Amino acid sequence: MTVVTNTLIIITLAAGLFFFLVGVVGLIRLPDVYSRMHATTKCDTLGAGLILFALVLYAGFSNASVKLLFMILFLWITNPTAAHVIARASYRNKVRFCEGTYELDKTGEAQCND
């Protein structure tokens, strides 16, 4: 294990931890369900992705690193889907929005037909 690889691993791990920290702080600070989803989903994708990538670097080309790469792939596919399902469930159940939430409608055509 060379110094360069080690430094790279440490930087990636630290960045991953930083994004997880931001996700948690966002979860506590932001006002409503939807904005909280922003902080947690985005930071989880990159945080977990970077930490797993650091582990790939640490393992080198082996049995474990292939599995870790698959984990990153599936995490990046399923994470937004899960976030969408949670947001959709709260939208349909009319969970309250925070103050100052606006609604823009840019579908256009529907209004012309009415």
Added chain:
Amino acid sequence: MKKIEKDTTFWATAGVLFLFWILITWRLHWQHLLVGAICSYGIAAFNHDLLLKPVERPLYHKKTLWKWVVYFYILVVAIFKSNWDVAKIVLKPKMDISPGFIKYRARLKKPLNRVILANSITLTPGTLTVEMEGDIYVVHAITRGNAEDVAEWDMIDRLVEIEEAEQNGA
């Protein structure tokens, strides 16, 4: 029980699953291979009505393959940028947010492309797909700027372009 159609799509799916099995187990012993073969065949047979037909596959057409590579490259860059933006919003002492919903139409026809767009929206700057009904998307944005941007996002144009190229090619 309905007879399962064993065409190229079926065998291709079973093959991809088998390859995935080999990569996960990382062994070439005949017992592992036998179990893997049985499992991939079983899964492909069980899900035979859900398999992706050749025209539905995103990476099927050679002409658009490069465009997909560019698309995913831009997406990964956007993911990094969006994380940085959210981090800045969250860590500022005075939070500068103006959350809201935006409803708009995306001119995409294929269900798979719509799903890819919805996932891309969730993964990138300050936007979260809340509802998707036909080609109407309801997106939650964390700032007013994000909300204005997402309706005229250049990734939508890229997907439309790919879709048109696929239709002309097929």
